[in-house]
Amino acid sequence: MTPGPVQTLGGRHAPAGEVVGLRASASLTAAELAAVRADFPLLTRTVRGGRPLVYLDSAATSQKPDVVIDAELEFYTRHNAAVNRGAHQLAEEATTAFEQAREDVAAFVGAEPGEIVWTSNATAAINLVAYAMGNASLGRGGAAARRFALVPGDEIVVTEAEHHANLVPWQELCARTGATLRWIGVGDDGRLRLDELATVVGERTKVIAVSHASNVTGAVTDVPRVVARAREVGALVVLDVCQSVPHLPVDLHALGVDFAAMSGHKMLGPTGVGALYGRRELLEAMPPVTTGGSMVEVVTMEHTTYAAPPQRFEAGSQMVAQSVGMAAAARYLGELGMAGVAEHEAVIAVALLDAVARVPGVRVIGPTDAQDRLAVVAFTVQGVHPHDVGQVLDDHGIAVRVGHHCAQPLHRRLGVPSSARASASVYTTLEEVAVFGAALATVRPFFGLGGKK
């Protein structure tokens, strides 16, 4: 592979000749970053007539290191068999790999293996909770599940910044149960108005569903404050950790949330797999959603009893190879050290904000400071539609996302129909940010617009 020239990050770097190692609490050195990039085969390719790829769309989906690709390949070439059934050696190996994957993902986010339910993606994880609550509202799950039941007048609280995946399932749950949807607003700075927790959250609040970090603004939510308010009123907290887990150290037990939805493909893992974290006692009390094979105990023609969690929520054939791949991603990030990853990306966040601020006529959608934010920067270019911005950047080999990023209400709140978004990951370099900044400066002139703000 031929990584681009890499700059020293954050002023801390290893002395020349130091063996490239993995450290827990400092940013990546130039050599470490080069080593990381060498792990991602796709980053070596060129696009649009030979230009080096500058991949700034990791908030949409991340690229995959060799260890993830190899883990799936290894599973299919060596261990593939149906899991949790069969008495043969391959079945044992496949089941062991599947359950080891659960342990590895759990350990990565500070949870117990029995608190991790495999889902096809994070959207499915959130829907699983919402539909389980719907089933509990219909009386399913008996007395134990009553704590999940909603009646008219109950309230579900979301935020104006949510990805549609953490909004629409709750709208639907309200429609099915007669509960009322309320929401925490977003300030002009793009951050959540958490002061509204005092007024929006009340005694009727049963669920607070919020993202750990916005996929548009990159703003990181003060989760302990949300959890503290939820505890005061006995509400459950459902946390969307899709954007935080790949970029920050996340300890779900320490955060004290009740449920969390994870995405495999955003954390360097494969597509087609995600996970729902649920506190053990909650999963034990929750009725199933998707029913069928593998999630049962005793089935008669009249009646069925259900398996303990997490299997109760894993009906049908599971995405075994993808789970194994997701676990490889978790181990990869864990070995890099999430503190170091976060510190590296904090440097990139500052550089991205700076690059955008230097270009006249460009406005950041969301906080303009680097405090409590990810290296995710959405922006608009005055007089140029985001789609056209993305097209010009693409011609320079730069991949950004354009559109509303599945967050229409947030865009509406911030006064724009859509935006362009540059988002980084552990493999993003300062050099790439510089290429991005230079290309961004060509956008307005390309469309015959001046350089004035």
Added chain:
Amino acid sequence: MSTAMEQLYQQLILEHAKTPHGKGLEADGQGESFQVNPTCGDEVRLRVHLRPEEPVIDHLSWDGSGCSISQASLSVMSELVEGASVPTAENLGATFRELMHARGKGLDEESEDRLGDATAFTGVAQYPARIKCALLGWAALRDALVQAGAVSTPAGAPATTEENP
């Protein structure tokens, strides 16, 4: 800049995007359509103004927001169908859709003559993600004509979704 980019953003397209024809919704009109592109949030509301007692488009009026390709396409389309009979407009729409599926290779001379300025969008067809931008206005026109009762929708091909999946 690459050649493909030059073909995509032809001067004519950039000019139409800057000073679009037909923009500004007028009060009357026999049929109206509202179309959105769900992937990028672009939207247009378009009205067709027919001549009295005649199946001829007097003019279009529209309002919307979107990228330069979608805005320029609406503008060029508005010029193109002004004074055209409804069947002629339908034909132009069909030819334009053909052009969008020609992968940037263009059409025969006769078709391109009829499309006039709309042939400037030939390069759009090299960027699959942008084809729907160019077709947004044409989808609105077809739907507005259906709403006006000027054409009927072919069975199984609702005008509102076919162009804009």
